[in-house]
Each structure stands twice: as structure tokens, then as C-alpha cells.
Amino acid sequence: MGEDETARVEELARAAYGRLLAILAAKTGDIAAAEDALADAFVEALRRWPKAGAPDNPEGWLLTVARNRWRDRLKSAANRTAAPMEAADDVGLEEVDPEMIPDNRLMMMFVAAHPAIAAGVRTPLMLQTVLGLEADRIGSAFLVPKQTMAQRLVRAKAKIKAAAIPFRLPERSEMPERMAAVLEAIYGAYALDWAAGDDLTREAVFLADLTVELAPEEPEALGLAALLAFSEARRPGRDPEIYAPLADQDPKRWDQRRIARGEALLKRARAKGAMGRFQLEAAIQSAHCARRPGEAPDWRAIAMLYEGLFKIAPTIGAAVGRAAAFGEAFGPENGLAALDQIGLEAAKGFQPYWATRARLLAAAGAPSAEAFAKAISLTPDPAPRRWLEAQNERART
Amino acid sequence: MRYTMFFYENEVEHNDPTPEEMGEILAAYGAYIGALREAGVFVDTDWLQPTPSATVITLKDGAERVQDGPYADTKEQLGGYVVVDVPDLDAALAWARRCPAAQTGFIEIRPSAMPEEHQDRHG
Numbered sequence: 453m454g455e456d457e458t459a460r461v462e463e464l465a466r467a468a469y470g471r472l473l474a475i476l477a478a479k480t481g482d483i484a485a486a487e488d489a490l491a492d493a494f495v496e497a498l499r500r501w502p503k504a505g506a507p508d509n510p511e512g513w514l515l516t517v518a519r520n521r522w523r524d525r526l527k528s529a530a531n532r533t534a535a536p537m538e539a540a541d542d543v544g545l546e547e548v549d550p551e552m553i554p555d556n557r558l559m560m561m562f563v564a565a566h567p568a569i570a571a572g573v574r575t576p577l578m579l580q581t582v583l584g585l586e587a588d589r590i591g592s593a594f595l596v597p598k599q600t601m602a603q604r605l606v607r608a609k610a611k612i613k614a615a616a617i618p619f620r621l622p623e624r625s626e627m628p629e630r631m632a633a634v635l636e637a638i639y640g641a642y643a644l645d646w647a648a649g650d651d652l653t654r655e656a657v658f659l660a661d662l663t664v665e666l667a668p669e670e671p672e673a674l675g676l677a678a679l680l681a682f683s684e685a686r687r688p689g690r691d692p693e694i695y696a697p698l699a700d701q702d703p704k705r706w707d708q709r710r711i712a713r714g715e716a717l718l719k720r721a722r723a724k725g726a727m728g729r730f731q732l733e734a735a736i737q738s739a740h741c742a743r744r745p746g747e748a749p750d751w752r753a754i755a756m757l758y759e760g761l762f763k764i765a766p767t768i769g770a771a772v773g774r775a776a777a778f779g780e781a782f783g784p785e786n787g788l789a790a791l792d793q794i795g796l797e798a799a800k801g802f803q804p805y806w807a808t809r810a811r812l813l814a815a816a817g818a819p820s821a822e823a824f825a826k827a828i829s830l831t832p833d834p835a836p837r838r839w840l841e842a843q844n845e846r847a848r849t
Numbered sequence: 850m851r852y853t854m855f856f857y858e859n860e861v862e863h864n865d866p867t868p869e870e871m872g873e874i875l876a877a878y879g880a881y882i883g884a885l886r887e888a889g890v891f892v893d894t895d896w897l898q899p900t901p902s903a904t905v906i907t908l909k910d911g912a913e914r915v916q917d918g919p920y921a922d923t924k925e926q927l928g929g930y931v932v933v934d935v936p937d938l939d940a941a942l943a944w945a946r947r948c949p950a951a952q953t954g955f956i957e958i959r960p961s962a963m964p965e966e967h968q969d970r971h972g
Contacts (some may be wrong), residue, residue, distance in 0.1 A: 596952045597874065597949075599870065803943070832943060832944055832947050
């Protein structure tokens with residue numbers, strides 16, 4: 453019984469934490485105080501439930517206890533500072549019915565990814581407030597000492613409270629931009645994969661799926677969820693020790709169920725008729741996933757998708773991806789011509805530029821050793837570095 | 850080409866780590882130095898005691914003068930360094946970006962002025 457109940461509280465904590473925190477924080481804008489109140493309620497639950505059994509409506513119970521604890525704290529603070537007592541009644545949670553808890557998590561995501569919050573702390577803040585991740589775990593994923601990460605989070609929450617960043621959904625006109633920031637932050641958690649720190653990919657996938665659930669009409673949210681579904685589908689084909697470019701991986705090892713999910717999400721996104729960065733990236737992944745074992749993907753289609761991506765989001769990453777696809781679809785000379793359109797100032801420290809350049813030069817039969825050496829010098833990760841060294845060796849002979 | 854990465858950080862913010870934190874710090878730097886060695890770019894490194902342990906000596910004005918404390922009394926202090934042998938600044942930056950010290954302070958990267966034939970590797 454006791455152990456079961458403890459496990460139940462833990463499970464509930466994971467599932468309900470974000471929902472309850474968003475409710476508590478939305479009214480006052482004070483995330484830190486809401487966290488304290490909610491933590492008190494969970495402690496109380498751990499003390500009571502093992503003996504008395506869990507209540508029928510555990511989330512409602514937790515919300516009520518958190519609300520009461522919060523009020524107690526405000527009262528004692530008011531007594532200490534002789535501040536007006538009205539503050540104590542200003543938690544403003546009375547109208548929330550514990551039987552029908554609304555889902556404010558999307559608002560929490562918009563707050564965490566607000567333009568006034570430093571871009572670097574948006575992802576950590578979202579992981580902590582929506583999923584309840586500890587600063588330790590977030591720090592270890594970002595390869596940042598946990599104290600440093602904790603400080604960043606505390607500062608961000610203080611800023612949200614002091615600047616009164618509102619808990620609300622954006623207006624229609626500001627939605628695309630605000631949604632882009634939320635999706636970027638989620639993608640940030642997924643892209644940490646390379647860091648070899650604590651892996652947060654599952655959390656990122658959860659957040660992307662949750663965004664689709666809470667904002668099912670947003671084409672780019674669907675696009676990001678599709679992109680992550682495709683990317684996760686290829687995980688079983690990946691070996692952390694041996695790097696293999698996408699076109700060399702074995703499609704038989706990919707997860708067909710996830711690919712189907714990606715396709716379904718992408719179809720829903722396309723039906724909205726508003727193309728965007730994540731939808732295009734997902735479409736590129738879809739084209740790669742559609743290839744049969746031993747066959748090349750449809751490089752012409754991929755090249756066109758990169759062309760579209762580069763038009764919408766002319767980043768150096770898109771420009772290099774476009775050049776690589778052009779090289780495959782229309783010959784290495786065309787790929788090199790596309791690479792030459794990138795300014796050298798932007799390219800000089802960008803590893804994918806040099807890796808692509810080296811491969812295209814080798815494919816064209818041109819001297820490639822210098823470009824390979826440059827690419828290798830920019831690759832701190834051992835697996836892709838070994839792969840580049842092998843390619844360099846092959847080009848020489 | 851040889852580059853030295855100097856790590857500067859605010860000692861007050863980072864004093865007295867708990868044994869657990871110290872373990873984390875050691876593991877992070879251990880992994881980083883391991884990656885540098887594996888890539889064959891590692892030359893040398895050291896990690897310094899905080900500035901209250903520093904002593905400055907000079908004979909610049911003809912007489913020896915010994916002083917307690919660091920040479921420059923600034924908020925950010927030199928806390929350690931890593932020497933790498935990489936082709937150019939871009940590669941040095943690629944490594945500095947991965948360094949744990951970049952997360953907690955500032956890394957100053959400076960190329961060696963020593964003629965190549967006098968640069969002996971002891972990594």
C-alpha cells in the first residue's frame with residue numbers, strides 16, 4: 453500500500469505538475485511562489501496519502517492544498533512586513549474549480565519563450581515549468597553546472613514576475629512569431645542530442661506533441677512534431693560510435709510506426725495551407741524516410757524542398773543543406789556553385805560547410821585534402837571526425 | 850598552430866563547491882580533456898587555486914619586490930588554461946565553444962608567439 457501510493461504520487465507528479473503549476477502561476481505571474489506552493493502540496497500528499505489513501509480527485513486535492521499553503525505564506529509575509537492584508541486574498545484562484553482544471557500549459561510555454569526572456573534560458577525554463585524537470589537534470593543536459601543553471605532559472609522567473617509578462621495566448625496577428633519562439637525552444641531541447649550530455653529528446657518529443665494537442669490548428673506546431681517523429685524514427689538506425697550520413701543508413705532499421713505518424717502530422721500541417729520552416733524540414737526528412745533499402749532518395753525533390761527552406765529561412769545551415777542536395781541532384785559542380793554563393797565570413801567556422809565542400813570536391817575529382825583538413829579541425833566529436841578522415845583517405849587513393 | 854585558452858571567471862560566484870559539485874566539475878573537465886587528447890590537439894593544461902593563494906614578484910625596478918595577492922585585482926580572475934595545437938582560430942573556437950569554462954565565465958584565446966621550433970609538445 454505505502455509503496456504503491458508513493459509510486460502513485462510520483463506518477464501523478466510527472467503527469468500533473470505542469471498543469472497545476474500553470475494554473476497556479478497564471479493568476480499571479482509568480483512562477484517561483486507557485487512552485488513553492490505546489491511543492492508544499494506534494495509533500496503533504498506524500499505524508500497523507502500512504503496512510504489515508506489517495507483522494508478521488510488527486511489533482512483537485514493538490515490544487516486546493518497548494519492554494520491554502522500559498523495563502524498561509526502570503527499572510528505570514530504580510531504580518532512580517534505589515535503590508536496591507538488584501539494581498540493575502542489576492543491569489544485569485546477561487547474561481548478555479550478543482551473538478552474542472554483548465555489546461556494553461558500552452559500559456560506557460562508562451563511565457564517561457566517570450567521575446568523578453570533571453571533565448572538561451574527559454575528551453576530550460578520550459579522544461580522546468582511544463583515538465584517539472586530539476587535544474588540538475590537540465591544543467592547536465594546543457595553541460596552547465598547545476599548551480600549556474602539554477603541561477604539562470606531563478607533570474608528568468610524573477611524577470612517574468614517583475615516585468616509582469618502576461619499569462620495569455622497571443623493574438624492572432626502575433627501568433628506566428630510567438631509560436632515560432634515556442635517551437636524553437638522545444639527544438640532546442642531536441643537538438644541537445646549532440647552534446648553527449650543527459651539526453652532530453654523524449655522530453656522534447658513530449659513537448660512537441662503537447663503543443664499539437666493544445667494548438668491543433670497551428671501548422672508549424674504540426675510541422676515540428678512531424679520533424680521529431682521522422683527524426684526519432686531513424687534513431688534505431690543510428691550508432692553513436694559510428695557516424696553514417698542519412699543516405700548511407702539502412703532504412704530497414706527505421707521505425708515505420710513513427711514514420712507513419714510523421715506523415716500523418718505533415719499531412720494535417722499541409723492542409724492548413726501555410727508553409728513554414730519546420731514543415732519544410734519535416735518534408736525533407738519525409739523524402740529521406742521514403743527511400744527503399746539500397747536506393748538513393750529523390751534528391752531532386754529534396755533539392756526543391758531545400759530551395760524552399762532557404763527562401764523562408766536563409767540560414768547558413770539551410771544554404772549548406774541546399775548545396776549538398778544540389779550536388780546530389782544536379783552534379784557536384786552545381787553543388788559547389790551553390791556553396792560559393794555563401795559568404796566566406798559566415799562559412800569559415802561552420803563545420804558542415806567544409807564537410808560538404810570536401811565531399812563535393814572529392815565527388816568532382818578535384819583536390820579535396822585541404823577542405824577535409826579544415827572540416828576535420830572543426831569537428832570535436834570523434835565519430836563524425838573518424839568518418840571524415842576515412843572519406844579523406846578514400847579521396848586520396 | 851598553438852593557442853592558449855585562458856579561463857576567466859568570477860571567483861566569488863564559484864567558491865566553495867560541495868564535494869558533489871566538485872565531482873561534476875572534475876568529470877566535465879575530464880571528458881573535455883579526454884576529447885582533446887583523442888583528437889590529437891591537446892598540449893597542456895592546468896587548473897589554478899583561487900587568487901588568495903597568489904603571490905607576485907618583480908625585479909623590474911632594480912630591487913626585488915614580493916607582493917601578496919594577484920597581479921590585477923579584477924572581478925574576473927584567471928582560473929586555469931588549456932593549450933591546444935590546431936590549424937587556425939576557427940578550430941580553436943570550435944573547441945573553446947565545447948569547454949566547460951565557457952559556461953561559467955570567459956575564455957580568452959591567444960595564439961602562441963613562440964617560434965615553432967621552440968614549441969615542444971608535452972601532451
